[in-house]
Amino acid sequence: MENSGAKFSPRPNKSNQFCSVFGCNSRSRKNPELRFHSFPNECEHTRRAQWEHNLIIGKKLTKYMILCSLHFNREDYILPDTHSTKRYLKKTAVPTCNLPTLSTCKVISSKEKEQNNSRLLRFAKRANCQLKFEDCENDDINIIHETLPNTPVDKHFDLPTTSDVSVQVNSGDIKLNILTLMNTEQKLSTLTDISSYQFLDSLVESMQLTNLVSSRNQNIISLKERIVMTFMKLKQNMSYSVLAIFFDCSNDKCKRIILNTIDILSLILKPIISWPFRTEIKCNIPTCFRKFSDTRIVIDCIEIPLMKPKNLTGSLISYSQYKSTYTAKFMTDITPGGTLSFITPAYGGRTSDKFIFENSKLIDKLENGDAIMCDKGFLIDNICAQGHIKLYRPPFLKRNKQLSKDESLMNVDIASARVNIKKVNQRIKIFNVFQKYPSSLLSRLDASFTVICEIVNLSHPILANDKFVT
Ligand SMILES: [Zn+2]
Numbered sequence: 001m002e003n004s005g006a007k008f009s010p011r012p013n014k015s016n017q018f019c020s021v022f023g024c025n026s027r028s029r030k031n032p033e034l035r036f037h038s039f040p041n042e043c044e045h046t047r048r049a050q051w052e053h054n055l056i057i058g059k060k061l062t063k064y065m066i067l068c069s070l071h072f073n074r075e076d077y078i079l080p081d082t083h084s085t086k087r088y089l090k091k092t093a094v095p096t097c098n099l100p101t102l103s104t105c106k107v108i109s110s111k112e113k114e115q116n117n118s119r120l121l122r123f124a125k126r127a128n129c130q131l132k133f134e135d136c137e138n139d140d141i142n143i144i145h146e147t148l149p150n151t152p153v154d155k156h157f158d159l160p161t162t163s164d165v166s167v168q169v170n171s172g173d174i175k176l177n178i179l180t181l182m183n184t185e186q187k188l189s190t191l192t193d194i195s196s197y198q199f200l201d202s203l204v205e206s207m208q209l210t211n212l213v214s215s216r217n218q219n220i221i222s223l224k225e226r227i228v229m230t231f232m233k234l235k236q237n238m239s240y241s242v243l244a245i246f247f248d249c250s251n252d253k254c255k256r257i258i259l260n261t262i263d264i265l266s267l268i269l270k271p272i273i274s275w276p277f278r279t280e281i282k283c284n285i286p287t288c289f290r291k292f293s294d295t296r297i298v299i300d301c302i303e304i305p306l307m308k309p310k311n312l313t314g315s316l317i318s319y320s321q322y323k324s325t326y327t328a329k330f331m332t333d334i335t336p337g338g339t340l341s342f343i344t345p346a347y348g349g350r351t352s353d354k355f356i357f358e359n360s361k362l363i364d365k366l367e368n369g370d371a372i373m374c375d376k377g378f379l380i381d382n383i384c385a386q387g388h389i390k391l392y393r394p395p396f397l398k399r400n401k402q403l404s405k406d407e408s409l410m411n412v413d414i415a416s417a418r419v420n421i422k423k424v425n426q427r428i429k430i431f432n433v434f435q436k437y438p439s440s441l442l443s444r445l446d447a448s449f450t451v452i453c454e455i456v457n458l459s460h461p462i463l464a465n466d467k468f469v470t
Pocket of ligand 1: 019021024025067070071
């Protein structure tokens with residue numbers, strides 16, 4: 001869990017002040033990055049009582065008692081514009097971080113307390129070194145969100161709930177930065193499927209070059225965060241309310257940003273899916289296609305379950321009785337080498353593969369002597385024959401008859417060639433947004449599918465170099 005608490009640039013302290021919160025070992029000389037505050041005076045009765053309650057003071061407050069900034073969120077401060085000016089604790093601030101719990105106050109001996117706190121300090125120091133804060137507009141403010149280890153330290157402090165993080169920042173200048181949590185490329189890739197920081201940076205650069213980024217709140221949510229947010233939605237299908245916590249903005253704003261970013265990304269990445277020349281295909285024939293070396297493309301349909309569409313026409317077209325759910329269907333065309341070379345717009349789940357194929361006008365792109373490989377769903381013999389295009393399709397079982405020996409062998413060969421191609425579709429399906437496509441993004445179904453196909457094309461190749469005919 002995240003454990004927040006405000007820290008600032010270190011400053012020398014002449015006097016040595018102690019934090020009076022139970023279990024907190026902060027001292028002004030030892031912790032120059034902390035600030036100390038006295039309790040609200042007696043005129044502010046309610047607030048004073050709130051502080052006493054949260055901190056479980058349990059004795060009479062004296063004017064010498066102070067507490068450290070670890071018990072406040074960064075949102076509790078009015079932050080200055082310049083380095084030299086002072087920062088103030090807001091008049092409404094109430095300590096909510098690193099609070100003691102009553103039960104442990106009594107049980108834990110002072111020796112244990114010391115051990116636990118030194119452990120906490122060690123951990124805080126380590127976290128301090130590990131975490132780098134980007135996008136912190138105020139350089140001098142260095143507020144660290146530490147993660148506490150699951151050790152007896154937890155007994156000391158109530159870990160803050162996520163509500164701490166989701167508090168709206170009024171000043172708009174600092175927030176929990178999700179990018180700092182993705183401090184390794186593996187974490188970045190797990191959460192977003194973006195394979196490297198370099199790739200992320202080039203996406204940011206490309207986005208900057210377009211004038212399409214909606215300028216609203218651009219200073220609050222950076223382009224990098226917008227891209228990360230969008231891919232977190234596509235890869236993890238996180239709800240807007242969860243994203244709103246991570247990115248510290250409203251659900252609506254998250255949704256607007258994602259719609260806008262999907263549009264831009266699908267444009268920027270468009271050249272990634274392109275129709276290859278026949279010579280390029282000929283140079284890259286995998287060994288499993290040896291018997292089908294004239295294959296120009298392998299076609300397949302991919303079905304995406306949808307959340308129930310809001311309008312009735314949409315639901316009628318996309319309802320599939322066979323799967324008793326609402327689905328959309330895309331046709332993907334993949335080169336024998338495993339690159340997506342053409343995708344259609346979305347069709348309702350009830351549309352036949354044959355109809356999608358005919359409507360895609362793909363046949364016009366093919367040249368005399370090309371061959372298509374497909375599965376049994378594509379009843380496209382006639383149209384292919386008319387266009388002088390050869391068709392590789394697993395043979396149908398005729399009534400009460402077994403496949404002939406040749407047919408069976410053909411069946412096996414086609415199946416083994418198609419296995420690799422199926423892997424491409426699996427990579428598309430890894431994006432959780434396609435487990436149940438949200439109706440909020442329905443208007444961007446084509447664009448999200450395109451973006452994901454483009455990302456799949458940019459990921460590592462499905463076939464190793466030694467799997468090709470040389
Ligand atoms: Zn303290």
